[in-house]
Amino acid sequence: MIYNSVIIGGGHNGLVAACYLAKAGKKVLILEKNDYIGGGTTSQKVFADYEAKLSRYSYLVSLFPKELLNELGIDVNLLRRNIASYTPYNQQGVDKGLIISNVDEEVSKQSILDLGYGEAEWEGYQKILQKQQTFAEFIWDSFLAPLQSKEEWKAYFEAKGQAELWTNFVEEPIGKLIESHVKSDILRGVLMTDAKIGSYTYAHDTSLLQNRTFIYHIIGNKTGEWRVPQGGMGNVAAQLIKKAIDLGVEIIASSEVKQIEQGTELKVIYQHNKQTYEVLAQDILVNAAPGVLEKLLGNTPSAAKPTEEGTAFKINLLLKKLPLLKDTKVKPEEAFAGTFHINQSYTQMEDTFKTAESGRIPDLIACEIYCHTLTDPSILSAELQAQGYHTLTVFGLDLPYELFLKDNETAKKEVVEKFLRGINAYLAEPLEDCLAIDKNGNWCIEAKSSVDLEKELGMPRGNIFHNGLSWFYAEDTAAIGTWGVETPYEHIYICGSGAARGGAVSGIPGRNAAKAVLE
Structure with a gap:
C-alpha cells in the first residue's frame, strides 16, 4: 500500500497534520x-466506579491558534475562568490568599495591595503584564509562518522602540525582570510559575530555558489566557478525529512502528495484532520526539541534556466535595475556579529546584491545581454533578525523571503523601476526607511521574515537550526560512512537540509540518 503521507503517532499534532494534508487531497495514514487515539490529549474514565472523564495528561488550552480551529472547522468551546489564580499564604499567623481575577481588576489590585508592599507592587505587576502583552502581540503570528533569524527579530524589536523588551525576554534571565518589578515572594512566585511548568529550570538559569518556557505560557492568541476546553481535553482530540475521518484519513490504533527504511521509497514497518506490515510513503511525519525518529531509522540518539529531563508530575483526583479553606474570606468555589498554587513562592521554588538537583524529592511539593468541573461540569455524569462531585488535576514542579528511575512506585507514593500534607496546610479539613472512594475502599487518586509518561506516551525521559523548548526564531542559519519541522532526512518531518515552536497543546507543529509537505 502506498500513501502520500504516513503519520507516526495519533496525538493532537498528528491529527492536525493529517487533517490539513487530507483536506489538500492527500492519502493519509495515521x-x-x-489502543486509543489522542495521545496526551486523551480523556479517560480514570476511576472505573465513577462516570467521570478526566483529561489524564493535559488540562488547559492557550496556544491552540484560532486560525487553526477556523481553517479546519473544529468546533471546540474554550471556556473562560473568572479566576486566573489563587495562592494561599500565611501572614503573621493569619491565613490569606492572593487572588488574580480575569474579569475584575479591582479584585486583583486589592489582593496584591494586601500583600503589604503598597501601590508600587501593583504598578510593577501591571508593567510586567503590559510587557507580556506587547511581546505576545509582536511574535504570536510568526508561529504560523516560516522561521526568521534572531538578528531579524532583534532589529524588529529595536525598530519598534522595544529594545528593552527584547533584552527582558530573550537576553537576560527572566528572574531579573521579575525581581526588578515586584517585591512580594508570593507574587514573584505566581509570575515565575509560567517559567517553570514542564521544564526543569530556575529563575537565573544561564541556559534561559526558563525564558523560553515563560514565553510559551504568556503568548497564546496574543493574550496568554488559559481556558478550559468544554467536554475535557478529550473533546479537542475527538473533534480532530472526527474531522480526520470525514476527510478520509485512515487511522489504525494498536499499531507500533518498528522501523523506517530509506531508499528510493520510504518504507514504514509496523506491528498490529501480532502481525508485521509494511507501507510505502512519499512523506513521513513523526508525531514523537526527535530521539524516537533516530531509533526508528536505526541511529543512536545523542544523549539527552540535563535541561531535557522531564520534570512534570501529574495527579488526578475525584472529590465528593470541594474542601473548605482556612482563608475564610474566599469560598472553595472561588479558590479552586482558577489555578490553585501551593508551595510556589519564589524562594520555595528556588529551594525545590536545588533539592531535586541534589537527588532528593523536596519536602514541599510545588504544584498547581486545577478544578475542571467548576468551569465545565460536563465531564461528570448528571448524577455525580447533582451530588457535588468535582475533579482536581495537580501538576507538580521540580520532580525530575531521575528521582523516579530507581523505584517509581515508592517515589510516587512519597510525592502524593507530601502533596496531601502540603495542601492540607491551607485547608480547614483534610483533603483525604473529601476524596471519592472506590468499591475496594481506595481513594480515587492517580499519580503519573515522568517515568510513567515515558512508558505510556513514548516521551523520552518523560519530557512533555519532547525536548527542551525552542526559541521562536531560527536557532541556526540553516533553519532560517524553514517551518522548523524539517529533519536531516529527505521527506521526513517532525510534527510533534519536539519541532521548533512545538510544545503544549497547540497543533502548531502539526499544521507547520503539513505546510512544509504541501510546499
Missing part, C-alpha cells in the same frame, strides 16, 4: 501504538 499509525498509533496505543
Whole structure:
C-alpha cells in the first residue's frame, strides 16, 4: 500500500497534520501504538466506579491558534475562568490568599495591595503584564509562518522602540525582570510559575530555558489566557478525529512502528495484532520526539541534556466535595475556579529546584491545581454533578525523571503523601476526607511521574515537550526560512512537540509540518 503521507503517532499534532494534508487531497495514514487515539490529549474514565472523564495528561488550552480551529472547522468551546489564580499564604499567623481575577481588576489590585508592599507592587505587576502583552502581540503570528533569524527579530524589536523588551525576554534571565518589578515572594512566585511548568529550570538559569518556557505560557492568541476546553481535553482530540475521518484519513490504533527504511521509497514497518506490515510513503511525519525518529531509522540518539529531563508530575483526583479553606474570606468555589498554587513562592521554588538537583524529592511539593468541573461540569455524569462531585488535576514542579528511575512506585507514593500534607496546610479539613472512594475502599487518586509518561506516551525521559523548548526564531542559519519541522532526512518531518515552536497543546507543529509537505 502506498500513501502520500504516513503519520507516526495519533496525538493532537498528528491529527492536525493529517487533517490539513487530507483536506489538500492527500492519502493519509495515521499509525498509533496505543489502543486509543489522542495521545496526551486523551480523556479517560480514570476511576472505573465513577462516570467521570478526566483529561489524564493535559488540562488547559492557550496556544491552540484560532486560525487553526477556523481553517479546519473544529468546533471546540474554550471556556473562560473568572479566576486566573489563587495562592494561599500565611501572614503573621493569619491565613490569606492572593487572588488574580480575569474579569475584575479591582479584585486583583486589592489582593496584591494586601500583600503589604503598597501601590508600587501593583504598578510593577501591571508593567510586567503590559510587557507580556506587547511581546505576545509582536511574535504570536510568526508561529504560523516560516522561521526568521534572531538578528531579524532583534532589529524588529529595536525598530519598534522595544529594545528593552527584547533584552527582558530573550537576553537576560527572566528572574531579573521579575525581581526588578515586584517585591512580594508570593507574587514573584505566581509570575515565575509560567517559567517553570514542564521544564526543569530556575529563575537565573544561564541556559534561559526558563525564558523560553515563560514565553510559551504568556503568548497564546496574543493574550496568554488559559481556558478550559468544554467536554475535557478529550473533546479537542475527538473533534480532530472526527474531522480526520470525514476527510478520509485512515487511522489504525494498536499499531507500533518498528522501523523506517530509506531508499528510493520510504518504507514504514509496523506491528498490529501480532502481525508485521509494511507501507510505502512519499512523506513521513513523526508525531514523537526527535530521539524516537533516530531509533526508528536505526541511529543512536545523542544523549539527552540535563535541561531535557522531564520534570512534570501529574495527579488526578475525584472529590465528593470541594474542601473548605482556612482563608475564610474566599469560598472553595472561588479558590479552586482558577489555578490553585501551593508551595510556589519564589524562594520555595528556588529551594525545590536545588533539592531535586541534589537527588532528593523536596519536602514541599510545588504544584498547581486545577478544578475542571467548576468551569465545565460536563465531564461528570448528571448524577455525580447533582451530588457535588468535582475533579482536581495537580501538576507538580521540580520532580525530575531521575528521582523516579530507581523505584517509581515508592517515589510516587512519597510525592502524593507530601502533596496531601502540603495542601492540607491551607485547608480547614483534610483533603483525604473529601476524596471519592472506590468499591475496594481506595481513594480515587492517580499519580503519573515522568517515568510513567515515558512508558505510556513514548516521551523520552518523560519530557512533555519532547525536548527542551525552542526559541521562536531560527536557532541556526540553516533553519532560517524553514517551518522548523524539517529533519536531516529527505521527506521526513517532525510534527510533534519536539519541532521548533512545538510544545503544549497547540497543533502548531502539526499544521507547520503539513505546510512544509504541501510546499
